[in-house]
Amino acid sequence: MKSMAKVLLLSVALGGAVLGLGRTADASHAKLKVVAPIELTAGDSAEVQAILRSADDGLPVAAAAVTFYMEASFGGIDGEVELGRAMTDENGAAILSYQPRSEGEHQIRVEYLTPGASEPEEATWSHSVAGATGQLYRSTAGVQIPGLNVWLLIALVSGVWAILLSVALRVIAIARAGTAAEAMASEAHRPTGAEAPAAASRSGSTAAR
Amino acid sequence: MPGTKNDKDMTKDSDYDQDLPPGRMQGPRKMGRRSVLRLLGLGVLGIAPLPILPSVLRASLGRGLVRSQGAAARAPNGRIRQWTMIIDLRHCDGCQSVGKPPQCTTACIEGHFAPEPMEWIEVFEGELPGGGTQFIPTPCQQCQNPPCVNVCPVGATFSTPEGTVLIDQDRCIGCRICMAACPYDRRFFNWGTPPVPPEARLADYSPEHQVPPKKGTVMKCDFCPDMVRDGTLPYCVQACPNRAIYYGDLEEDIATNGKDIVVASRFLAENQAYRLKQELGTKPRLYYIAGHGEAVGRDAFAKGRLPTEWPWTQRAKGARTWKR
Amino acid sequence: MEEVGTWRERLEQAALAPITKTSPMYYLWVAFLLAVIGWGVYAYSRQFQDGLIVTGMRDRISWGLYITTFVFFIGISHAGTLISAILRVSQARWRTPITRMAEFITAVALVCGALFVIIDLGRPDRVLNVVIYGRWQSPIVWDVLAITTYLTASIAYLFLPMIPDLALFRDRLAGRVSTWRTRLYDLLSVRWQGTSAQRRSMAAAITTAMILIIPIAVSVHTVVSWIFAMTLREPWNSTIFGAFFVAGAIFSGIATLIVVMAILRKVYHLEEYITEKHFVYLGYLLAAFTLIMIYGNISEYLTTGYKMAGDTEFHFRQLFLGQFAGFYWFYFVGGLVVPGLLILLPWTRNIWGVVLAALLVSAAMWVERYFIVVAGFRVPLMSYEPSTYAPTWVELSVMAAGFALFALLITLFAKVFPIIAVWEVAEDVESAEMSSSAGRLAPEPAGGGSP
Numbered sequence: 001m002k003s004m005a006k007v008l009l010l011s012v013a014l015g016g017a018v019l020g021l022g023r024t025a026d027a028s029h030a031k032l033k034v035v036a037p038i039e040l041t042a043g044d045s046a047e048v049q050a051i052l053r054s055a056d057d058g059l060p061v062a063a064a065a066v067t068f069y070m071e072a073s074f075g076g077i078d079g080e081v082e083l084g085r086a087m088t089d090e091n092g093a094a095i096l097s098y099q100p101r102s103e104g105e106h107q108i109r110v111e112y113l114t115p116g117a118s119e120p121e122e123a124t125w126s127h128s129v130a131g132a133t134g135q136l137y138r139s140t141a142g143v144q145i146p147g148l149n150v151w152l153l154i155a156l157v158s159g160v161w162a163i164l165l166s167v168a169l170r171v172i173a174i175a176r177a178g179t180a181a182e183a184m185a186s187e188a189h190r191p192t193g194a195e196a197p198a199a200a201s202r203s204g205s206t207a208a209r
Numbered sequence: 210m211p212g213t214k215n216d217k218d219m220t221k222d223s224d225y226d227q228d229l230p231p232g233r234m235q236g237p238r239k240m241g242r243r244s245v246l247r248l249l250g251l252g253v254l255g256i257a258p259l260p261i262l263p264s265v266l267r268a269s270l271g272r273g274l275v276r277s278q279g280a281a282a283r284a285p286n287g288r289i290r291q292w293t294m295i296i297d298l299r300h301c302d303g304c305q306s307v308g309k310p311p312q313c314t315t316a317c318i319e320g321h322f323a324p325e326p327m328e329w330i331e332v333f334e335g336e337l338p339g340g341g342t343q344f345i346p347t348p349c350q351q352c353q354n355p356p357c358v359n360v361c362p363v364g365a366t367f368s369t370p371e372g373t374v375l376i377d378q379d380r381c382i383g384c385r386i387c388m389a390a391c392p393y394d395r396r397f398f399n400w401g402t403p404p405v406p407p408e409a410r411l412a413d414y415s416p417e418h419q420v421p422p423k424k425g426t427v428m429k430c431d432f433c434p435d436m437v438r439d440g441t442l443p444y445c446v447q448a449c450p451n452r453a454i455y456y457g458d459l460e461e462d463i464a465t466n467g468k469d470i471v472v473a474s475r476f477l478a479e480n481q482a483y484r485l486k487q488e489l490g491t492k493p494r495l496y497y498i499a500g501h502g503e504a505v506g507r508d509a510f511a512k513g514r515l516p517t518e519w520p521w522t523q524r525a526k527g528a529r530t531w532k533r
Numbered sequence: 534m535e536e537v538g539t540w541r542e543r544l545e546q547a548a549l550a551p552i553t554k555t556s557p558m559y560y561l562w563v564a565f566l567l568a569v570i571g572w573g574v575y576a577y578s579r580q581f582q583d584g585l586i587v588t589g590m591r592d593r594i595s596w597g598l599y600i601t602t603f604v605f606f607i608g609i610s611h612a613g614t615l616i617s618a619i620l621r622v623s624q625a626r627w628r629t630p631i632t633r634m635a636e637f638i639t640a641v642a643l644v645c646g647a648l649f650v651i652i653d654l655g656r657p658d659r660v661l662n663v664v665i666y667g668r669w670q671s672p673i674v675w676d677v678l679a680i681t682t683y684l685t686a687s688i689a690y691l692f693l694p695m696i697p698d699l700a701l702f703r704d705r706l707a708g709r710v711s712t713w714r715t716r717l718y719d720l721l722s723v724r725w726q727g728t729s730a731q732r733r734s735m736a737a738a739i740t741t742a743m744i745l746i747i748p749i750a751v752s753v754h755t756v757v758s759w760i761f762a763m764t765l766r767e768p769w770n771s772t773i774f775g776a777f778f779v780a781g782a783i784f785s786g787i788a789t790l791i792v793v794m795a796i797l798r799k800v801y802h803l804e805e806y807i808t809e810k811h812f813v814y815l816g817y818l819l820a821a822f823t824l825i826m827i828y829g830n831i832s833e834y835l836t837t838g839y840k841m842a843g844d845t846e847f848h849f850r851q852l853f854l855g856q857f858a859g860f861y862w863f864y865f866v867g868g869l870v871v872p873g874l875l876i877l878l879p880w881t882r883n884i885w886g887v888v889l890a891a892l893l894v895s896a897a898m899w900v901e902r903y904f905i906v907v908a909g910f911r912v913p914l915m916s917y918e919p920s921t922y923a924p925t926w927v928e929l930s931v932m933a934a935g936f937a938l939f940a941l942l943i944t945l946f947a948k949v950f951p952i953i954a955v956w957e958v959a960e961d962v963e964s965a966e967m968s969s970s971a972g973r974l975a976p977e978p979a980g981g982g983s984p
Contacts, residue, residue, distance in 0.1 A: 042286070072470050074463045075456060076444045079470040081463065101462045103286045137291045137459045138371060141354035141492050150669045157678055163680075163745050167689050170738035171723060174696065176651045178724025185726070347915060356765055362673035363659075363666040382662050383655015385595045386673055393763040394914040398595060398655065401586030424584045425655030475892070489765050512770045533592045533920070 031055050032066075032110055032123035040100050042132035048096045050110040050123065051087050060092025068096050069109045083108065098131040101136065253390065270428040272465060278377075278416045279368040282438040284461050292432050293460040294446075295476060296346055297466075299452035299500030302507035303332055303344035303514030307450050310515040314344050316448030317520055322412075322420050324403035325530040329395075329430035330445050332514060335483035341509030343501035346454065348445065349395045350485060350493035357387035357396060366427070372459075372494055373432045375416040381426040388427065392465070392489055396429045397533075404528040406521040432456075442467055451505045459494075471492045541959060544806065546950045548698065551706055551801050552714075555948070557704055566941040573934020576927045577652060587927045594910040594922040599653035601902045602932050605785070606646030606682070606939070607757050608778070608898060612786030613639025614750035615685055617694075618743045626965070627814055629957040630806040633698075634797060635790050636691040637950075641942040642789075643684045650676075652931060662688040672763045675756040680809050683746075683753045690742045692721070693735060698951040700725035700778065715951070728743035761909065767844040768852075768909040771837075777829045785823040787900035791891035793943060795884070805957060809884050816876040819894065823873035840933055842911045846855050847919075856921070860904045868897020885925060920968075 048068065052061040058165040068083040085093035101104065105128050113120040239392060276330045282290040285518075304311045310331040330348035334425065337343055351373045357366050365381035368374055403422040412420040418432040433443035441526055446456045447467055457464025457473045464473040476482070482496040501509045547568045580587050580712045616635035620628040651657050667674045677861075687861060699722035707715055758778035762906040791812065798807045837845050852861050872890035911921050924932075946952070 006266065036313065043444055073464045074458070074461070074470055075437070075446075075467070076440050077467060077470055078463045079465075081470045081472050082475070083472060084475065099462075101460070102284065131286050133287065135288055135291075135460060137462075137493075139353045139459075140940075153669050153678075157682065160745065160749065163741060164685055164689060167693070167738045167742050167745075170734045170741075171693070171696075173734045174725065174731045175820055176724035177728055177734060178726050181726040181728045181731070182724060184623075273706045314895075331915075335916045344915075360671050360673070360763060361675075362668060362671040363662040364668050365662075365666075380666060381656065382659045384650075384653070385655065386671075386764075388592065389761070389766065389910070390764040392914055394593070396919070397592055399584070399654075400591065401584040402586075430582070435805075469612055480677060505708060529586070531586055531591060 013036040015177040022033050028109045030061055030064075030112060030114060032112055032126035034108070035122050036098075036108075036125055036127065036128050039128055039130065040104050041130045042100050043118070043136045044095055048098045048108060048110075048125065049087075050094045050112075052092045052094065052112055052121075060088070060090065062088055062092060064088045064092075064094070064112060068098070069111065070106060072102075073164050077091055080109075100127075103129045105129075110142070112127045139197045220459075226396035231321065238242070246267040260274065274448035278375060278447075279438065280437065282434065284458065286416060288460050290437070290461075291368050292351070292434075292437065293457045293459050293464065293465055293473060293496065294348070294351075294370075294432065294494065295457060295496045295498065296483060296501065297453045297455065297480075297498045297504075298345065298502070299344055299482045299498060299504040300451040300502065301332075301344045301449075301500070302502030302505050303334065304450065304504070305507060306505055307509060308515075309334065309532075311344075311346065312448040312450055313445035313454060314517050316444040316494065317348075319519070320433075320523075321418075321531050322405045322409035322422075323424065323428075323519075324399065324405050328427070328429065328517055328531050331395075331398070331517075333379040334514065337501060337509060337510075340511050341501060343509070345485075345497070346445070347395065347434070347485070348495065349435075350393050350491065353494065356392065356489055360386045360390045362386070369434070371434070373434060374429075375431050375434070376427055376429065377416045377417070378414065378419065378423045378426040378428070378431060381423075382424040383427070385427065391487055392491065393445060396427050398427055399424050400531050403526040404519075404530045420526040439471060451502075466489055537711045539642055540962070543651070543703065544953070544955055544958060545705065547801070547803055547806065547847070548955045549702070551701070551947050551952060552706060552949070553709060555750050563941065563944060566937045569937035570934045570941065573931045573937070577877055580652075580927050580931070581657070587925060589923045589925045589928060591920065591922075593913075593917075593920040595909060595955075596653070596906050596910065597922055598903075598924045598928040599649050601652070601899065601906050603646050603649035603826035604757055604778075604902045604906070605899045606642045606935070607745060608782035608785045608902070609755060609789040609895075610639045610642035610683070610687070610752055610786065611754065611779075611782040612642070612688070612790040613637070614746055615783050615786055616790060617690065618746050618750070619750050621743050622747070626961050627811060628804070628962045630953055631790065631794055631811060631815075633691075633696065633950075633954045634950055635786075636687065636694075637943065637946050637952075638786070638789060638793060639682055639687045640684065641939055643687065643944070644678060644942070645939045647680055648938075649935060655841070656725070666815075672756060672760045677759060679753040679756045680962075683749050686742065687748050690739075690746050693739050694954055694957060695741060695950065696722055696725050696735060697727065697956040698954060701729070701955055702951060713807065715927060719948070742815065750771065751779050754779045761905065762778055766881070766914075767906070768848045773829065773833055777833065780825045780829060781901065782820060783900060784826055785818070787815055787819050787822065788891040788894035788898065791819070792895060794890075795888045797947060799941075800945065803953065812884045812887040813876075813882060816882065816890065819887070819890060820873050820876040823869045823894075827865075827869050829872075830869075831846065844907045848908065848912050851911060851919075852904065856911075857904045857908045860900050865896040866891050868901070877917050900959060905976060 004043045017037070031049045033054050035051060037046050040046050041136045050066045050068070052064050052066065053059065053063055065085060065087055067085045070083050072079065072081045075187065085096060085098050087092045098108070105126065108125045108127070110125070111120045111124045112122075231427040280494060295372075309315070313330050314315065314328050314332060317323060317330050318328070321329070329341075330346055333345045333347055335345050336341045354367060354371060355366075356439060357372050358368055360385060361367075363380050363382055365378070366376045366387055368376060383398070385398060388398060399422050402424050405421055409421045414421060414423070415435075417431065419428050419431065422428055433441075436443060442456050442465070446454045449466070452466040452468050455471065455473075455476070456466040457471075459473060462473050464471050464476060477496055477498075480498040482498050484493045484496055487493075503509070550556075583667070588597065588599075613636040614626055617632045620879075621632070651660055654660060663674065663677055663974040667677070699718050703715070703718040703722045706718065755775040755778065762771060762774035794811070794815075795808060798804060838849060841849075850859055872894050875886045875890040908921050911919050911922070
């Protein structure tokens with residue numbers, strides 16, 4: 001009977017120890033800690049580390065899902081946005097790649113919900129974000145090819161109109177040549193008679209090509 | 210005989226000023242004709258460069274082509290907003306559950322006095338593989354490579370710094386090449402006097418608030434720039450009973466449907482958001498999350514929605530509506 | 534010698550006859566055309582007042598008869614370029630009697646075409662915005678640049694070879710016509726005396742213009758096609774549009790020239806100068822272009838149809854089997870195959886056959902523009918029922934007025950200006966005579982006449 005009691009006690013103790021160990025692995029009381037830079041600039045990416053450790057023995061809790069939230073306000077609505085979620089690795093660290101977009105004082109709330117627990121574990125991390133120098137979001141469309149711009153079109157159209165101009169000038173040259181011919185003919189006309197005009201003017205006769 | 214004919218051919222006697230001394234080449238009348246000819250030639254040359262002159266001037270003066278409108282909408286931090294809209298089709302059932310015509314369309318029509326039959330946001334019923342349908346509210350896609358802006362001959366439609374596309378109805382010449390170019394059927398023409406209620410005519414027109422519409426010009430959804438600049442959500446976003454439409458800013462990477470706020474990039478990525486006719490390269494600012502209203506209890510095979518209505522009974526004098 | 538002289542006289546008489554003699558038929562014809570134009574102006578006034586709602590165009594099919602007719606007119610404006618410029622460059626002698634008509638068709642067609650764009654605008658009162666605020670990235674602005682350049686070049690190219698003939702008119706018609714006409718001929722003949730200096734200037738100018746006008750003409754119809762091809766609509770989103778439209782333009786230009794030529798030849802008794810040979814040669818060109826057009830059609834429809842991507846299936850159904858089947862097959866069979874056969878088969882290769890082929894081609898090319906525009910618009914872009922387009926009386930009236938204006942301008946031209954290039958025909962005949970029978974006829978020296 002004494003030996004039976006000893007065995008029972010031992011098994012209970014062992015069982016308790018096993019259960020105790022198991023419980024620390026599940027970390028029903030876990031502590032969250034956030035490690036991240038405190039001052040950021042909008043547009044720069046930063047890593048936010050949420051480290052989950054068991055409350056009892058401080059061992060890291062692995063493979064736990066951690067969610068990151070932030071307060072935000074837009075379009076007259078205030079609320080909380082989910083920034084992302086991550087799983088803790090063997091060191092108990094869950095890493096979120098975070099890119100702040102609006103400046104000012106912000107707070108990121110990290111949440112871990114222990115399975116079976118009703119209240120989530122939380123940690124907050126305040127940081128201040130400085131303004132970005134320029135626009136962060138770039139929407140580009142199209143391809144820039146150097147030289148392919150309005151000047152090319154203008155050059156082309158101007159070139160054609162310049163040639164047309166030269167044609168117009170030819171017409172003026174014709175008129176001028178005509179005036180000269182008429183003048184010569186008027187001088188020749190009176191003294192000499194029919195030959196010179198006949199020679200000079202054959203309207204519609206062969207044009208040199 | 211050729212010779213004698215040519216005698217008459219060449220000149221008329223009246224051409225000669227008989228009293229001129231031999232050295233003088235021409236009489237005063239001939240001088241007059243010559244300068245007329247010169248003037249004509251020069252006149253033609255003067256008119257010749259007209260077609261290209263404005264472009265030359267503008268290019269050389271470095272003047273922008275965008276018609277000025279209100280100041281760009283900025284976030285409190287000063288950066289310019291980059292508007293976007295995300296429509297969660299899992300929550301859109303064509304307002305079947307509320308038993309009314311699509312409320313987004315109704316609110317837009319009422320808010321803008323959109324003339325009948327224009328539906329700037331139009332709820333199309335698209336077919337799904339397998340036979341069901343999905344409702345797709347389709348406002349202007351606000352493309353980043355907008356075919357309409359590219360082809361407009363006078364720059365009446367233009368892209369804003371916020372990434373949206375607006376129309377200046379005071380410059381539009383009504384050529385409708387933009388309507389030919391838009392691949393989403395999102396531009397509407399005022400074929401006649403626009404049928405709007407008389408109170409619409411009291412408003413001041415601006416490209417950001419297209420009231421009253423003008424005959425012979427084009428209009429479309431504008432993402433309500435005058436409202437969102439002040440932080441008020443567009444009519445369609447506010448009116449959706451299922452809160453399916455999110456309006457957001459890609460610069461601040463945030464969006465809201467009037468109740469929930471999300472990080473826009475995350476919302477898009479996690480829900481495999483897509484854009485309409487993406488292969489065309491128009492790069493719309495409007496994203497869709499696939500669905501058929503299942504989140505609000507719609508069965509994919511429950512087809513049909515109520516037709517859109519234009520609520521005013523009075524119309525402007527002389528105006529009549531037309532079919533699309 | 535005397536034969537040549539008589540022949541020459543007959544030629545000049547033929548050129549002068551339209552000016553000096555006017556039949557009552559002429560007045561009737563002009564009155565009819567003016568009536569049609571007047572009715573069209575009334576129709577347009579209704580459109581100007583009420584807006585484009587009086588047409589059949591709506592949001593889904595937002596271009597119709599007006600743009601169809603615009604493209605059609607710009608297309609036939611290539612008549613002049615082909616005949617005058619290309620044939621002149623290749624020194625085809627037979628072109629000489631018809632160059633003038635071809636060049637004039639070009640100028641008139643461009644004016645009528647440009648008119649239709651303005652008629653189609655929703656706000657024609659703001660048409661100057663294109664000049665003031667024009668964006669060089671817009672196909673419409675390219676259009677404006679190209680058409681104004683082409684119009685200027687065509688007018689120059691019409692005017693230059695006409696100078697010697699205008700001088701002929703100036704000399705022969707002095708005192709026989711009204712004062713304004715005398716002044717006009719005086720002014721426009723720019724003191725042409727036929728001196729060698731003038732001939733050199735004119736030759737240089739014509740050479741420049743004829744070489745320049747060919748690329749201009751090609752660019753014009755290419756940019757007109759790009760109004761469609763720069764959009765993303767399925768039936769228009771094709772790289773072939775530029776080349777196809779230019780080929781179609783030259784094609785319809787030849788057809789229009791044949792028709793106008795036949796009419797003017799009949800009315801003004803030019804049978805001696807415009808012979809069956811001219812019709813047959815133009816007919817050969819027409820037949821060559823039917824083959825090019827058939828090739829273009831096969832290229833376009835086989836490559837898209839093989840793949841059936843996107844909305845191709847819808848478009849093919851509406852074009853080949855559905856709503857537009859009548860239009861398409863009339864165009865293909867009646868406008869391409871039948872005219873080709875009419876010309877290639879020896880039994881129909883005569884004036885009547887060629888003119889019939891040209892009439893079919895003209896009608897078919899208008900129809901082709903129609904289904905390119907309307908069927909192109911009809912393909913639904915989103916999930917909605919396809920609409921229909923039916924032109925209203927306003928559009929039909931204005932279109933009729935446009936064609937009447939075209940006819941009227943040609944009629945008036947024939948009454949004011951020489952419709953035959955007298956000096957070119959004479960030069961052609963003379964050099965032909967000189968080369969063919971040097972013994973029979975003493976060549977007429979350029980210098981002076983022997984009594």
